[in-house]
Amino acid sequence: MRPSSLRQYLGSETLPPCQEQQPKTNAELDHKVCYLCHSLLTLAGVVVSCQDITPDQWGELQLLCMQLDRHINTHIRESPHAMHRTRLKDLAAQTYVRWQELLAHCQPQAQYFSPWKD
Template identity: 80%
Template sequence: MRPSSLGQYLHAETVPSHQEQQPEASARLDRQVCYLCRSLLILAGVVVSCQDITPDQWGELQLLCTQLDRHISTHIRESPQAMYWTKLKDLATQTYVRWQELLAHCQPQAQSFSAKDG
């Protein structure tokens, strides 16, 4: 879901290699990348929030939070001309906070070995 990876993929799919990318096409591609990132983030948020987190899934959600922070929150370039990126970054931050709260609430408990001693 890294924006730069999606941009490279979409660029390769839509623009033949011998053509230079014009500013309008570049702006359109930029909006498409942002829209895809937003859609994937919303979908991931819905999937995560509609199920109970098992101890096995806890580690996976923790990894997903790390990836979200690394690839979305820190690599999005914000600018007054492209407010859609700012909105995506806000959504990523809100999702990250919700997932961190879910992780804290569903944190796997350490097994108590003293209960087995008795």
């Protein structure tokens, strides 16, 4: 799930009563979104690491890697005031590398041309 989609969903749930609380609410919402993304990414990393990758799952893991790179690494801006974003990007980078190593070691067997098969 993209952090921006999660932020939009959570933002529509809680509407602040006055404008004074807007910056605090945005900061809290940003922290909550990063926390949820961090939790989901940690869970996904544990699940993927616990299983052997089958040829069918190889393509799905490759797609997950592309989405992880696109949605988390490129769409989250780091800030010295928001270390939770940096931690999320670090976890995403570590997970991406780990999954790329899994993909490299578990490449599906190529189906070779067999003249004996019809």
